[in-house]
Amino acid sequence: MENSTDEIPIYNPDLLKQLDYAALTNLKYSTPRSPQNPGNSLIMRPLCAADYHKGFIELLRQLTSVGDVTPEQFMDHFQQMKSCNGTYYITVIEDISISKIVAAATLVVERKYIHACATRGMIEEVVVDSGYRGQQLGKLLMDTLTLLSKHTLGCYKTTLQCTEENIPFYEKFGFKKDPQVYMQHRHKP
Template sequence: MVATGPLSGPLFSPDLIGTDVVTSFPEGYTIRALERGDYAKGFLDCLGVLSDVGDVSQDRFEERFDWMKTQGQGVHYHVVIEHENRVIGTGAIIVERKFIHNLGLIGHIEEVAIRKDFQGKGLGLKLLASLSSIAKNVGCYKTTLGTSPENEPFYVKCGYNKSGNIMNQYFEEPKEPYYRG
């Protein structure tokens, strides 16, 4: 199904990703906002590198996309790296509105994934730079993320510092980490 009108096009304004970041990608690679048509370009398969996605039909994907574009504006910023008409990388920033820090905004980095055959090419670093660019452009005073100990060196290389521990409380049956998220 092809959307027209307000639901067609990118999830958010492309202007939120700085030109310096956009032009830093190698020829043939494009960083941009998630679009409805990315289901067919393997967006969920790309996320599958990170965690179990589940059985998500195109209709369910589009329903979630439409909600984010209409009800979640100013909160949900999902980016993709496209190469040869295929999504090969993705990440998201979820903006939290605080009462502290003068009603500040914090960007929560989530769902960072690069397809296995594209890892080690510097694309993850550039992906994180795009999310940082969005965070700065929407007025966040910081970004935060959770990661496994084995991935800490990558995020340090991207400019992140270890700052405490993240605790989780799960509300479903115990699962292996890949399936738990």
């Protein structure tokens, strides 16, 4: 059962209404798309707590291993991320005809002291449901988060990590392979 708390967005949805797509797009959309018009029966918006029950976690399973996430764990994380105001911009596309989250991507904003107190945007967890791929939803999410990062939030750069096979996808949006090497010290499998 949903209540008003479940409908609270993780960030201010008005930010999506103010984006100027003319400022960015490298590729043309085969049909016009924007956060206000992602496609037939689709809406784009910030993640809400209710999305736990709309398949958000199941969608993430198409990206990587997710494990068990209880509603309580989901809510706890949601509230912690929301309380870090201006940091987590988890954006979803819902097919409202079936109340299902069919695409999602996250922008995380990191505040720094270097570069005169700059902010850096990091795009994470870009995924489109297998039944909805090839409809430019991945592109719409990438354009949206890049615009948010660059223009709305003033980040000095936007970065992401991806597999070799996805490099051509991200290159379409102006991302370039960086000479710096990504290192990790993995603590859990």
